[in-house]
Every structure is written in structure tokens, then in C-alpha cells.
Amino acid sequence: METSQNPNLNHLLAALPTAEFEHIAPQLELVAMPLGDVLCESGGQLQHVYFPTTAIVSLHYVMENGASSEIAGVGNEGVLGISLFMGGNTTPSRAIVQTGGYGYRLKARVLMEEFNRAGPMMHLMLRYTQALITQISQTAVCNRHHSVEQQLCRWLLLTLDRLPSNELTMTQELIASMLGVRREGITETAGNLQRTGLISYRRGHITVLDRSGLESHTCECYNVVKKEFHRLLCDGRNRQDPSASHD
Structure with missing residues (x-):
């Protein structure tokens, strides 16, 4: 451990x-x-x-x-x-x-x-549950109305928010399964993001090189979810140790 x-x-x-x-x-x-x-x-x-x-x-x-x-x-x-x-x-x-x-x-x-x-x-x-319902609802809307690139950027950003670094271990097959899209769509989209210098992808490892650029390529759904979690939960973090991570 x-x-x-x-x-x-x-x-x-x-x-x-x-x-x-x-x-x-x-x-x-x-x-x-x-x-x-x-x-x-x-x-x-x-x-x-x-x-x-x-x-x-x-x-x-x-x-x-x-x-x-x-x-x-x-x-x-x-x-x-x-x-x-x-x-x-x-x-x-x-x-x-x-x-x-x-x-x-x-x-x-x-x-x-x-x-x-x-x-x-x-x-x-209960406040967390409301925030989670927002995430589920926004995911449904995003998957229906936004492009694969926007969905991938949203997913990458939400994942990064939960990690201490800008690196993710994730294959294209798993990402396609997460988003419910074809692997070919993820391959093409990830390739486009890599060519524009936003990410680096190699053997199941994704490194985000330009977070602000990634945010500019995503849809409104990322900020909707992030703001709702912040609104409902951030003011309660009154006992967090100084050594703990913050958003």
C-alpha cells in the first residue's frame, strides 16, 4: 500500500x-x-x-x-x-x-x-448526488449533440481533473467503449489532436500538452459539470489537509 x-x-x-x-x-x-x-x-x-x-x-x-x-x-x-x-x-x-x-x-x-x-x-x-445527476445528464446530451472530438476533449479534461499529472494510461479501444463510439472515430480524432500539438499519444499513454487548447476544442458540457460540482461541493472542504490536492 x-x-x-x-x-x-x-x-x-x-x-x-x-x-x-x-x-x-x-x-x-x-x-x-x-x-x-x-x-x-x-x-x-x-x-x-x-x-x-x-x-x-x-x-x-x-x-x-x-x-x-x-x-x-x-x-x-x-x-x-x-x-x-x-x-x-x-x-x-x-x-x-x-x-x-x-x-x-x-x-x-x-x-x-x-x-x-x-x-x-x-x-x-445529497449535494454530491445532485452534482452526479448533472454529470450523467450532461453526458447524455453531449453524446447526442456534440462531435466525437468535443466528447473526447470533455472526457480527457474531466479525467485530468481527477489526476495529479497530465498523463493518462488508456487505450483507444477503452476510450471508444467509454464514449460508445467506434474505435476508428477515436483513432482519427486523437490523431488530429496530436497533429495540432494538444496531446501526445503512444502505446496506450496519453499526455496532454496544451490544456487550454484542449478546453478550446471541447463543448460547453465540460464547464457545466465542473461548475456544478464546484457550486455544490467546494465550500464544504473545511477540513482538508494542506498536503491534500486541490482543483
């Missing part, structure tokens, strides 16, 4: 007031979240909720024929497991680790006990 990890790297845990955080801290378990690990299948019920720190989890909707696309991502800004406290217990989406790393898991029972106290944990989780 990485000894440098701490719960404050997750923005939701960092936003909890000291008393509420100390109440659950002994129950938080640091876990490795390797690339490709399936945390929950469609229709499955989570026994734990996950607060990623350096990992990113992709929520996929899987069709009857096996095709799938990403409906949202969960990184250091959020939590996997909103179905538990929203009352549905299960969801039709699959949760799979998109970027390997670490996170903290908490038994579902412990989260629900804290949530049902109707205190800061409940209010924070």
Missing part, C-alpha cells in the same frame, strides 16, 4: 466536519483499486461504498447485446454507492475501475448509520 495516501485526498471525506469524520475514520479501509476491477455488476448491491483518492471508477450502462458506454465517472471528488442512501439499493449500471489507484472503502451499514443521523453526512451526500 502507498503510505502517502490519506482520506483527505478524497474531497467528500475532506469536506466532513471533524466530529463526523472522526466518527467514521476508524472504519475507513485503504484499498488498492486496480485497472479493470469490477466493483459492482449491473443489478448488484454494494456491501461497501468507495471513496477514490487516486483511482477513477467508470459507471457503465450495459445493453442487452453487451454494448456499453460510460454514463459518469467517479474520482477523488466523489463516492461510489449513492444507490444505498437513495433507497434503491441497486442500479442498472456496472462500476469498473477506469484508472488504477487507491481509495477508501466503508461498510454500507456504517455509511447508512451516519446518513440516517440527518446531519452533515446526509447533506453532503
Whole structure:
């Protein structure tokens, strides 16, 4: 395990007031979240909720024929497991680790006990859920109305926001699966972005060379999602350690 990890790297845990955080801290378990690990299948019920720190989890909707696309991502800004406290217990989406790393898991029972106290944990989780709904809604609109280039730029930027560097480990096949488009479309688009000097792509590694240029090529969807997360969650980060990362 990485000894440098701490719960404050997750923005939701960092936003909890000291008393509420100390109440659950002994129950938080640091876990490795390797690339490709399936945390929950469609229709499955989570026994734990996950607060990623350096990992990113992709929520996929899987069709009857096996095709799938990403409906949202969960990184250091959020939590996997909103179905538990929203009352549905299960969801039709699959949760799979998109970027390997670490996170903290908490038994579902412990989260629900804290949530049902109707205190800061409940209010924070509900605000996060609203932000996540915005991300899901905006993804649906983006996939319907915007070009593959705009979708790819949006996805790259949202992923970068959850990482400590400008490098991503991701194949074109996986990106195509995330966006629900043909691999050829991703190959052509990534090639165009590389030729214009915005990214460098080599053997499954993507390096963003010009973030501002990438932002100029994306659609409004990126800023809509980013601003909503900021509006709903940023003012709560009152317990974050100075060593923790910021947006």
C-alpha cells in the first residue's frame, strides 16, 4: 500500500466536519483499486461504498447485446454507492475501475448509520448526488449533440481533473467503449489532436500538452459539470489537509 495516501485526498471525506469524520475514520479501509476491477455488476448491491483518492471508477450502462458506454465517472471528488442512501439499493449500471489507484472503502451499514443521523453526512451526500445527476445528464446530451472530438476533449479534461499529472494510461479501444463510439472515430480524432500539438499519444499513454487548447476544442458540457460540482461541493472542504490536492 502507498503510505502517502490519506482520506483527505478524497474531497467528500475532506469536506466532513471533524466530529463526523472522526466518527467514521476508524472504519475507513485503504484499498488498492486496480485497472479493470469490477466493483459492482449491473443489478448488484454494494456491501461497501468507495471513496477514490487516486483511482477513477467508470459507471457503465450495459445493453442487452453487451454494448456499453460510460454514463459518469467517479474520482477523488466523489463516492461510489449513492444507490444505498437513495433507497434503491441497486442500479442498472456496472462500476469498473477506469484508472488504477487507491481509495477508501466503508461498510454500507456504517455509511447508512451516519446518513440516517440527518446531519452533515446526509447533506453532503445529497449535494454530491445532485452534482452526479448533472454529470450523467450532461453526458447524455453531449453524446447526442456534440462531435466525437468535443466528447473526447470533455472526457480527457474531466479525467485530468481527477489526476495529479497530465498523463493518462488508456487505450483507444477503452476510450471508444467509454464514449460508445467506434474505435476508428477515436483513432482519427486523437490523431488530429496530436497533429495540432494538444496531446501526445503512444502505446496506450496519453499526455496532454496544451490544456487550454484542449478546453478550446471541447463543448460547453465540460464547464457545466465542473461548475456544478464546484457550486455544490467546494465550500464544504473545511477540513482538508494542506498536503491534500486541490482543483
